Amino acid sequence: MIRLFVSADLKAASSFPLDEKQSHYLKHVMRQNDGDDILVFNGRDGEWQGTLAITKKNVAFTAQTQTRAQVNEGLLTLLFAPIKSNHGNMTIEKASELGASAIYPIITERTVVTRVPTDRYEAIAIEAAEQCERLSVPKIHEAQKLEVLLKNWNEHKHILLCAEAGEATPIAAALASMNMPSLAVLIGPEGGFTDKEFSMLRTLPFVTPVTLGPRILRADTAAISALSIIQALKQ
Amino acid sequence: MIRLFVSADLKAASSFPLDEKQSHYLKHVMRQNDGDDILVFNGRDGEWQGTLAITKKNVAFTAQTQTRAQVNEGLLTLLFAPIKSNHGNMTIEKASELGASAIYPIITERTVVTRVPTDRYEAIAIEAAEQCERLSVPKIHEAQKLEVLLKNWNEHKHILLCAEAGEATPIAAALASMNMPSLAVLIGPEGGFTDKEFSMLRTLPFVTPVTLGPRILRADTAAISALSIIQALKQ
Numbered sequence: 001m002i003r004l005f006v007s008a009d010l011k012a013a014s015s016f017p018l019d020e021k022q023s024h025y026l027k028h029v030m031r032q033n034d035g036d037d038i039l040v041f042n043g044r045d046g047e048w049q050g051t052l053a054i055t056k057k058n059v060a061f062t063a064q065t066q067t068r069a070q071v072n073e074g075l076l077t078l079l080f081a082p083i084k085s086n087h088g089n090m091t092i093e094k095a096s097e098l099g100a101s102a103i104y105p106i107i108t109e110r111t112v113v114t115r116v117p118t119d120r121y122e123a124i125a126i127e128a129a130e131q132c133e134r135l136s137v138p139k140i141h142e143a144q145k146l147e148v149l150l151k152n153w154n155e156h157k158h159i160l161l162c163a164e165a166g167e168a169t170p171i172a173a174a175l176a177s178m179n180m181p182s183l184a185v186l187i188g189p190e191g192g193f194t195d196k197e198f199s200m201l202r203t204l205p206f207v208t209p210v211t212l213g214p215r216i217l218r219a220d221t222a223a224i225s226a227l228s229i230i231q232a233l234k235q
Numbered sequence: 236m237i238r239l240f241v242s243a244d245l246k247a248a249s250s251f252p253l254d255e256k257q258s259h260y261l262k263h264v265m266r267q268n269d270g271d272d273i274l275v276f277n278g279r280d281g282e283w284q285g286t287l288a289i290t291k292k293n294v295a296f297t298a299q300t301q302t303r304a305q306v307n308e309g310l311l312t313l314l315f316a317p318i319k320s321n322h323g324n325m326t327i328e329k330a331s332e333l334g335a336s337a338i339y340p341i342i343t344e345r346t347v348v349t350r351v352p353t354d355r356y357e358a359i360a361i362e363a364a365e366q367c368e369r370l371s372v373p374k375i376h377e378a379q380k381l382e383v384l385l386k387n388w389n390e391h392k393h394i395l396l397c398a399e400a401g402e403a404t405p406i407a408a409a410l411a412s413m414n415m416p417s418l419a420v421l422i423g424p425e426g427g428f429t430d431k432e433f434s435m436l437r438t439l440p441f442v443t444p445v446t447l448g449p450r451i452l453r454a455d456t457a458a459i460s461a462l463s464i465i466q467a468l469k470q
Contacts (some may be wrong), residue, residue, distance in 0.1 A: 094456050094459075097450060097452050097453065097456050098448075098450070098452075098456070098460065099448065099449075099450055131451070131453075132450045132451045132452065132453075133450060133451050134450060170467070171467055172467045172468055212463070212466075212467065213333075213334065213466045213467065214334075215332060215333070215334055215367045215368060215369060216332075216366070216367045216368050217332050217333075217367065218332065218366075218367075221329050221332050221333070221459065224329075224456065224459050224460065224463065225333065225459065225463035225467075226463075228447070228459065228460035228461075228463045228464055229463055229464055229467040231447075231448045232405070232406055232407045232447065232448065232460075232464040232467075232468075233407055233467075
């Protein structure tokens with residue numbers, strides 16, 4: 001059954017028009033008819049089955065039955081450095097599938113990107129959440145410089161730094177010694193962090209350098225890999 | 236430094252011409268000069284640094300120093316079902332980065348592919364191995380039907396079946412209870428295995444159904460996720 005993310009509040013009999021893009025999708029892509037049922041979720045009120053009212057003008061949804069109660073899907077943050085403006089789409093899609101709750105694009109010394117497309121990232125995150133049956137959508141933050149992000153960081157949220165070089169703990173061992181309800185994973189850009197950035201990161205008490213294994217992973221693979229391992233070991 | 240996979244034997248002073256594609260790459264893409272050094276590996280004799288002799292006709296390599304001894308990179312097999320002819324490229328690339336030693340494309344009941352491009356898969360696996368500093372290249376097998384593969388399977392090689400539905404053990408728990416030097420991961424096609432295939436798989440003593448978490452992963456994400464988790468927990 002079709003599953004859509006909506007912003008409206010959801011409770012029995014609540015009724016609201018779907019936005020233009022969703023209306024187009026339902027009418028012209030998925031060829032839905034008046035009276036057909038779909039599922040919706042908003043990240044707050046669980047998942048609801050309800051009925052479409054399709055007119056020439058728009059498509060409205062009326063909630064009928066809650067199919068799943070809202071659950072806390074965990075706190076897992078991804079910090080990653082997109083290096084080209086079209087880079088990062090896959091990282092966002094996979095991170096959403098793998099349960100990330102927040103994603104921060106970061107600008108590092110080796111980042112040469114002119115514009116980070118956070119609007120597109122949001123659309124990708126929503127679509128991935130709709131398809132993988134999540135009950136929430138990861139929050140995509142505005143891009144910011146690594147040093148600014150770290151200056152304002154909540155020190156209780158531990159950062160696992162995926163390090164390609166230097167002293168680092170295997171990620172499984174690092175996770176076994178932690179009992180953190182809320183974790184973040186930091187992945188450098190292709191080409192890695194600079195020595196200066198690494199030295200700075202290694203001085204921070206809330207940063208633990210970890211390795212993902214003996215091979216050099218591409219940045220996008222490292223992001224997927226780290227999130228997968230954390231989810232598997234927190235199960 | 237440039238790293239290439241070669242088929243020739245490697246020992247001190249061994250000398251051989253590189254193939255046409257590699258010669259083109261070195262001369263015209265990477266603009267190498269006569270006397271420049273590169274690294275090569277063949278999956279048997281470790282990694283060797285050596286020197287290029289560039290002529291109009293070709294590029295030859297002479298091995299100088301072994302930079303890394305050959306190591307056993309483990310036995311980890313991926314069985315996956317490509318569903319479109321251009322599908323699978325990313326799965327092959329990431330599986331190579333994540334240390335798979337063998338990859339079997341499989342044809343399932345829901346596979347509608349006409350031709351599985353194993354030649355291209357091999358090229359992708361080699362390029363990924365060159366870039367991620369592996370000392371071997373995963374073997375890409377010819378595509379075969381799932382039932383044929385299982386009939387000829389070595390029963391000592393355990394298969395973790397990534398199951399979207401039905402009874403299954405969290406993958407970390409399944410791995411903790413196993414002591415297998417050699418493992419395989421089986422990922423279904425988009426749309427999943429049929430009920431008939433699932434029932435058949437569940438009767439096999441060398442198959443353990445596992446879950447990768449509470450979310451529904453795309454087939455390519457599931458492959459990357461499972462290989463990442465196995466590598467992290469075997470470290």
